[in-house]
Amino acid sequence: MPASLVDQAAIVGIGQTEFSKESGRSELQLAAEASLAAIRDAGLTPADIDGLITFTLDTSDELLLMRALGLPEIRFWSRTPHGGAGSTTTILHAASAVASGAAKHVLVWRAFNERSGHRFGQPNAAAPPLGWNWYLPFGLDTPAKIYSLTFQRYMDAYGLTNEDFGRYTVVARKHAATNPNAWFYERPITLADHQASRWIVEPILRLLDCCQESDGGVALVISTAERARDLPQPLVRLRHVVDSHLMGGHVMFNYYLEDHSRFEECHSAAARLYGESGLTASDMDAAMLYENFSPVVFMQLEGFGFCGPGEARDFVRDGHIELGGSLPVNTHGGLLGEAYIHGMNNILEGVRQIRGQAVNQVAGARHVLVGGGRGAMILAGD
Amino acid sequence: MTQVIAPTPDADDAWFWKGVAEDRLLLQRCAECRLLRHPPSPMCSGCNALAWETLPASGRATVYSWVVSRHPTRPDADPRIVVLLDLEEGVRFVSNLVDCPLEDVRFGLPVELVFVDYDGVRLPQFRPARS
């Protein structure tokens, strides 16, 4: 008996374009290519798709994508707010749609030219979004600076240095090095390389702590587990999926909750994810954790209960997150090593692990946690 | 020199920037239950009252966190120390630390309010407390 209706859903198809720094084509074309690949991977045709979900930030219009793919009728569509923090939320929306019967086969996509077009990592210019008056005039004009105000407290609370964060990057690049999809395929780094990269926000983030800026698109098809059994790919059930957003919290300027040494929304998401599913952190065979910056991996390792508060430094140092470790993390290289497709490529890797199709396969992976910080899902096999 | 992006006051914060122009750091307080709130909001999260009043901050605060902001594409711009402050009144506030060598910045540093003009953009700033 599923813990909630959304647990009846399954991810039946995945697709992507190549990941690059200059795709040479429009964002709509990237969306269409990735979507068609996902539909074909699912063993479906465009005519089977009746739901569409993407990010509010995505520039591709639903009606134009329908015309590109040849989708005759869409019965459900929605978009998720707050960028990568809404990455796992797309799956919650899709699962809700198929569980309720609002749609049968929902296509989720995210595609952009985030390196050759609009770059998120560059300073915000004038004409800021609403609410930025409290930050932009004071110099908080890039995500690296904005997030570092909280990372600094986490480092202080548990005595971490930038070198500790570098150990995650080394693992991400090691995993990417054997993943032909990854931008950093066959380009591993050492901790010394990390420590030689330039400061972005001293003494917190170096260049190699920051995610890539990438061009590319990914897509997934969500249906019910019941329908998935008639489709060609190995079953990837959505064992559970949650979102958790707290009053006073913020996706970027998360400055107003009391204690910055913990990722509060991650803890509250984890409590519901495990409490409602009956599973625990120790049931997870691998984890794909959203990382716009390396410290977020550490805070999620603690938030999702893979180790205790302040223990992520040693957890990473002791090799637990590497292939062969107790909890391989971001086996495709993550957003630092593979590409930055706004966290959605991390979900694809979770699917590949459960299917047994990953290039860096975790043998016998039965449960994979995909974490977006303030939201998460557990993927499971049959 | 320090390059500052000017605030663009909107319907929910224009009163704050008007206060800054008069060298006052104003905080928003619920007129019903007296709950202080920052950033401001048109409705009180505690009691849902719409009526609110302003409270001039004392200007006393301590540093909760900080980063050095170096401009990534304008190397000529002076670095700025961005601070997240615990104001004495009990709300967090983002500002800058001025008149303070980088090596003196620390968590819990007591600071006090000053107003600084950056090429026509007036901002509430903080310096190490002298009193």
Ligand SMILES: [Zn+2]
């Ligand atoms: Zn009130």
